Amino acid sequence: MKFTSILTGAALALGLAGAALAQEKTKVGFIYVGPVGDGGWTFEHDQGRKAVEEAFGDKVETVFQESVPEGADAERAMTQMALGGANIIFATSFGYMDPVLNVAAKFPNVKFEHATGFKRADNVSTYSARFYEGRAVQGTIAGRMTKTNKIGYIASFPIPEVIRGINSAYIHARKVNPDVEFSVVWVYTWFDPAKEADAANALIEQGADVILQHTDSTAPQAAAEKAGNVITFGQASDMAEYAPLPRVSSIIDNWGPYYIARVQAVMDGTWESTDTWDGIGPGMVKIGEISSAVPADVKAEAEALRDAIAAGEYHPFTGPLKKQDGSDWLAEGETADDGTLAGMNFYVEGLSGDIPN
Amino acid sequence: MDLSSINPLVLLASIMVASTPILLAALGEMVTEKSGVLNLGVEGMMITGAVCGFVIAVETGSPLLGFVGAALGGAVLSLLFGLLTQYLLSNQVASGLALTLFGLGLSALLGQKYIGIKAPPTTDFDVPLLADIPVLGPILFRHDMMVYFSIALVALVWAVLKFTRAGLILRAVGENHDAAHALGYKVVRIRMAAIAFGGALAGLGGAYISLIRVPQWTEGMTAGAGWIALAIVVFASWRPWRVLLGAYLFGGVTVLQLNLQAAGVNIPVVYLSMLPYLVTILVLVIMSAKRGRAALGAPAALGRIFHASG
Numbered sequence: 149m150k151f152t153s154i155l156t157g158a159a160l161a162l163g164l165a166g167a168a169l170a171q172e173k174t175k176v177g178f179i180y181v182g183p184v185g186d187g188g189w190t191f192e193h194d195q196g197r198k199a200v201e202e203a204f205g206d207k208v209e210t211v212f213q214e215s216v217p218e219g220a221d222a223e224r225a226m227t228q229m230a231l232g233g234a235n236i237i238f239a240t241s242f243g244y245m246d247p248v249l250n251v252a253a254k255f256p257n258v259k260f261e262h263a264t265g266f267k268r269a270d271n272v273s274t275y276s277a278r279f280y281e282g283r284a285v286q287g288t289i290a291g292r293m294t295k296t297n298k299i300g301y302i303a304s305f306p307i308p309e310v311i312r313g314i315n316s317a318y319i320h321a322r323k324v325n326p327d328v329e330f331s332v333v334w335v336y337t338w339f340d341p342a343k344e345a346d347a348a349n350a351l352i353e354q355g356a357d358v359i360l361q362h363t364d365s366t367a368p369q370a371a372a373e374k375a376g377n378v379i380t381f382g383q384a385s386d387m388a389e390y391a392p393l394p395r396v397s398s399i400i401d402n403w404g405p406y407y408i409a410r411v412q413a414v415m416d417g418t419w420e421s422t423d424t425w426d427g428i429g430p431g432m433v434k435i436g437e438i439s440s441a442v443p444a445d446v447k448a449e450a451e452a453l454r455d456a457i458a459a460g461e462y463h464p465f466t467g468p469l470k471k472q473d474g475s476d477w478l479a480e481g482e483t484a485d486d487g488t489l490a491g492m493n494f495y496v497e498g499l500s501g502d503i504p505n
Numbered sequence: 506m507d508l509s510s511i512n513p514l515v516l517l518a519s520i521m522v523a524s525t526p527i528l529l530a531a532l533g534e535m536v537t538e539k540s541g542v543l544n545l546g547v548e549g550m551m552i553t554g555a556v557c558g559f560v561i562a563v564e565t566g567s568p569l570l571g572f573v574g575a576a577l578g579g580a581v582l583s584l585l586f587g588l589l590t591q592y593l594l595s596n597q598v599a600s601g602l603a604l605t606l607f608g609l610g611l612s613a614l615l616g617q618k619y620i621g622i623k624a625p626p627t628t629d630f631d632v633p634l635l636a637d638i639p640v641l642g643p644i645l646f647r648h649d650m651m652v653y654f655s656i657a658l659v660a661l662v663w664a665v666l667k668f669t670r671a672g673l674i675l676r677a678v679g680e681n682h683d684a685a686h687a688l689g690y691k692v693v694r695i696r697m698a699a700i701a702f703g704g705a706l707a708g709l710g711g712a713y714i715s716l717i718r719v720p721q722w723t724e725g726m727t728a729g730a731g732w733i734a735l736a737i738v739v740f741a742s743w744r745p746w747r748v749l750l751g752a753y754l755f756g757g758v759t760v761l762q763l764n765l766q767a768a769g770v771n772i773p774v775v776y777l778s779m780l781p782y783l784v785t786i787l788v789l790v791i792m793s794a795k796r797g798r799a800a801l802g803a804p805a806a807l808g809r810i811f812h813a814s815g
Contacts, residue, residue, distance in 0.1 A: 183613060183724035185620045215725055300767065333766040334774050340728040343759065345719045346523050350763040353519065354510045366621070370721040373623075389621035501769050 177234035178212035181241035182339035188364035189384040192401040193240045199404030218243025226251040230258045278427030280316035282399035284464035287320030290358040292446040300351025301332045302361040308492045315496045341367035386436040398436030428458040470497035524756025526710040530734035533706025540699035541679035541806035545601025548731025549608020554579040554708025555715035556612040559722040568627045579708020580701040587700040591693045613724045624720040663745035679804035682811040736785035742801040
């Protein structure tokens, strides 16, 4: 008992000392779900971290921890960061949701930012990007370019963000190619290159000639390249090293500007708990260059769609749309509200298979 | 549901490819454990092998040299573990876990410049004549060399352990190191050799992932395969052919469920993913009972520290 109380005291003292020091330098912490070298999701968050360092120079100090599992260990990692004097902590994966809230309750003076989540508190903000806007562009290219009419989709976890992506890609692929079929494979991991490659191979062996992925590594790109005659899209990061084939385009997450703005708010004392959800228009989602392997007319069509979404003239979820079970969802011309999108747990009409839960 | 889209021949071939890394690593770990040493650092040695193999293959343009380098890399790292546990008498469990963490960090460092680079292509080797046998040919005889190599190695390890004097000595060291020492065998040296062999095979398994199965270098790309290899050794109760069976079973479950999903079969993915670990826990529970341990065939001196004066 006594020993633990000494430890707690020491930890608190350290925390206070850290906080005192941090008044000169703003300390920014990042929790990553994969390694910074994954070439995808975590890589882009780390680019955001570097952007913060570049923008503020000596005024900030950034720390990060890689490959933090989603669950109890995340709580330990964030607690350690908070005790280490971090003023603001970015937790960059969906599965950190409850750990973020638990740690935030213990450190009311530390600001927390949780990516892709939906639970907030006084010192917890959430932020995400409207990846589904990018998926609409992908779906259009995929629907136009598939020859077997079979599109494979490597999905990670059955959470709203992933389901939105599948729906958006499917709606737009079907719009340009009514015969198109989607095979969705759930791999239950964000990052496992070998498993992602296996999933890509399984889909390719069963006739898919377009592979869309919602996992973080470039392994499916490598698998597609090995198989030949298969196209893919960069996920989270440009993955340009696989262009022009198999990677024909990509969705790029651009976190830098958001991270800089939030760190600035902490410095100015104007930080407030908010919910940010930006898309192609504000620049949080970017469409990577559409490669020369895509025919000019398809490229033009995809770019027109991108521009319409950016300008706010078109919403990827515009009625008439039905749910998978045939019930009505959106009437003619009606667009989906953010609440429904944020909690999306159903497939749209035409997709086969069930969402696991 | 459309099972017709699954081609069983292609599926079996994929299972063999997916299982080869864990087969190699598990076989190496089995030999290490047969000598009475528990090295939990398989994951670290695999990832180090993956990066060494990839770097050397890219620099030399030869996948074969890459595999040689991977085996060396894995072996060198394992000798670090050997030094700690055999000469400095550190705790094997703690040293093994440290080796995993060290391997993950070291590989990330070594591989920094190699992210996004492509590996030199490997060619499949069709066994002459046999590859043309209907049905069996495509499954068994049209793979890359490493698949054949791994199976041949299982046979070799089995034969050496069962029929040769060297195998007998290795097992003696693993069963009762004091007795082996009394008979004049160099326990520590024999164990170092077994550790290095295990490290080399783990390295090969890692390189198989980075050079053939994926093929590319990404940090942390073994993603837990080393732990599965450890589980397989227990599952196989330290027998080479059962290691082969276990590896194909564990690898097979993963590939099969992905294929079933792609074919649109509604299967409980979560449970299938759990299966290998559940089986392992079960085996461990049985093993922890004293009589069960002997029945499963665990080397009696497994994990125990040997010191000549003691």
